[in-house]
Amino acid sequence: MDVAAFSGIVFIVAALAGFLGSLTGLGGGVVVTPVLTILLGVDLHYAIGAALVSVIATSSGAAAAYVREGYSNLRVGMFLEIATTFGAVAGAHLTAVVPASALAVLFGIVLLYSAWHSFRQRRESSEVPPDPLAQRLRLDSTYPGPSGAIRYSVGRVKAGFSLMFGAGVLSGLLGIGSGALKVIAMDQAMGIPFKVSTTTSNFMIGVTAAASAGVYLSRGYVDPGLAMPVMLGVLAGSLTGARFLMHAKTRALRLIFAAVIGVLAVEMIYNGFSGGVGR
Amino acid sequence: MTDVRMEKVIGTLLQIGVLTAAIVVLAGGIWLLTGSFRSAPAYKPFRSEPADLRAVGRVVAGLSHPRPALVIQFGLILLIATPVARVVFSLAAFARERDWTYVVITLIVLLVLAYSLAVPHQ
Numbered sequence: 001m002d003v004a005a006f007s008g009i010v011f012i013v014a015a016l017a018g019f020l021g022s023l024t025g026l027g028g029g030v031v032v033t034p035v036l037t038i039l040l041g042v043d044l045h046y047a048i049g050a051a052l053v054s055v056i057a058t059s060s061g062a063a064a065a066y067v068r069e070g071y072s073n074l075r076v077g078m079f080l081e082i083a084t085t086f087g088a089v090a091g092a093h094l095t096a097v098v099p100a101s102a103l104a105v106l107f108g109i110v111l112l113y114s115a116w117h118s119f120r121q122r123r124e125s126s127e128v129p130p131d132p133l134a135q136r137l138r139l140d141s142t143y144p145g146p147s148g149a150i151r152y153s154v155g156r157v158k159a160g161f162s163l164m165f166g167a168g169v170l171s172g173l174l175g176i177g178s179g180a181l182k183v184i185a186m187d188q189a190m191g192i193p194f195k196v197s198t199t200t201s202n203f204m205i206g207v208t209a210a211a212s213a214g215v216y217l218s219r220g221y222v223d224p225g226l227a228m229p230v231m232l233g234v235l236a237g238s239l240t241g242a243r244f245l246m247h248a249k250t251r252a253l254r255l256i257f258a259a260v261i262g263v264l265a266v267e268m269i270y271n272g273f274s275g276g277v278g279r
Numbered sequence: 280m281t282d283v284r285m286e287k288v289i290g291t292l293l294q295i296g297v298l299t300a301a302i303v304v305l306a307g308g309i310w311l312l313t314g315s316f317r318s319a320p321a322y323k324p325f326r327s328e329p330a331d332l333r334a335v336g337r338v339v340a341g342l343s344h345p346r347p348a349l350v351i352q353f354g355l356i357l358l359i360a361t362p363v364a365r366v367v368f369s370l371a372a373f374a375r376e377r378d379w380t381y382v383v384i385t386l387i388v389l390l391v392l393a394y395s396l397a398v399p400h401q
Contacts, residue, residue: 001318002317002318002319003311003312003317003318003319004312007319040322041322042322042323043322043323043324043325044325045325046323046325047322053355053358053359056358056359056362057300057301057358060293060296060297060358060361060362061293061294063290063293064289064290064291064293064294064297065290067286067289067290067293068286068287068290070283070286072286074282074285074286074289074369075381078369078381078384078388079381079384081366081388082384082387082388082391085388085391085392085395086391089391089394089395092395092400093400096401137380138378138380206293206361206362206365207362207363207365207366207388207392209359209362210359210360210362210363210392210395210396211391211392211395212395213359213395213396214335214359214394214395214396214398214400215395215400217333217334217335217356217359217396218334218399218401219327219400219401220326220328220332220333221327222328222332222352223322223328224307224311224332224347224348224349224351224355225311225319225320225348225351226322227304227351227355228304228307228308228311228351229308231301231355231358232301232304232305232308235297235301
């Protein structure tokens with residue numbers, strides 16, 4: 001296959017993954033990696049390298065819109081990024097030690113869990129007692145409601161911080177945004193409103209991914225010939241997905257997508273056990 | 280600078296960064312695809328990349344003698360630099376607000392990013 005044909009196929013596949021990732025709220029990176037490794041036979045290390053840079057593109061693009069609307073909490077994001085960046089660097093270093101087969105199995109499990117998490121009924125953020133640490137760090141804030149700003153306070157800062165370290169490790173280890181775990185840390189552990197949690201998570205994903213990107217680049221996981229169609233495809237696909245989301249009757253679609261993602265996750269785990277993903 | 284103003288600037292910064300990176304990657308991609316009709320490289324097994332594509336400094340220095348792979352890699356580095364630029368901007372904004380707690384918090388994040396991007400890793 002010549003370079004043009006290969007790039008074209010990767011672009012289309014990545015665009016579909018970005019579209020799917022955007023509609024399901026899972027993000028393009030977590031969908032594109034299994035597609036590259038299972039369908040196109042790409043080694044897992046090249047796949048996570050290309051996926052990680054696309055994660056930066058899609059999350060920064062989405063964050064740009066949310067930040068302006070005033071949902072994201074910049075202080076919460078900044079403070080928790082200490083945990084996610086340390087975790088991400090640790091996770092990125094672990095990719096050299098952990099065998100690819102184990103990474104593939106872990107990837108499958110994370111994908112299944114994220115899919116299950118995003119298809120659950122949206123629930124209320126947990127009620128948590130106010131935390132003096134949150135007040136000292138000025139984390140309490142407001143978000144735009146139907147009739148003016150709504151105040152919220154932030155709790156269990158230490159628990160949220162620890163979970164964020166875990167989210168960072170997973171992000172660096174698997175080349176994903178790990179948005180699901182970031183949202184859980186904020187809305188379940190720290191009692192931050194759901195909308196604020198999802199938009200702040202999106203905002204944090206870029207910096208978390210940049211922290212592992214340096215290690216990935218150094219190790220040679222980022223191949224320009226592969227990352228070019230993957231990044232452009234995921235970006236195009238997720239931008240289209242974001243527009244489509246406003247018109248679509250998504251309930252039925254989401255169920256179909258859940259099935260597709262379930263199959264990808266199981267394939268990934270199977271490939272991990274059978275050693276089909278590279279060293 | 281108020282937090283609301285900071286949010287607007289950060290939103291614009293992120294948008295410009297992603298757009299610029301995408302344009303550079305696309306330009307490098309077009310050059311790559313029109314340049315030759317070589318066969319696509321095998322992406323298995325993993326072999327790592329040539330040394331001049333693996334360090335931020337060497338990619339930027341290499342641009343004096345550009346080739347398609349190098350231009351794409353530079354575009355990807357611009358993309359990685361976008362969230363880093365956001366952190367640098369936040370640092371300046373917190374400093375102007377004299378919010379020293381957040382200046383320290385932001386500096387820690389910036390140091391981790393610098394370690395990742397500027398130090399060679401084995």
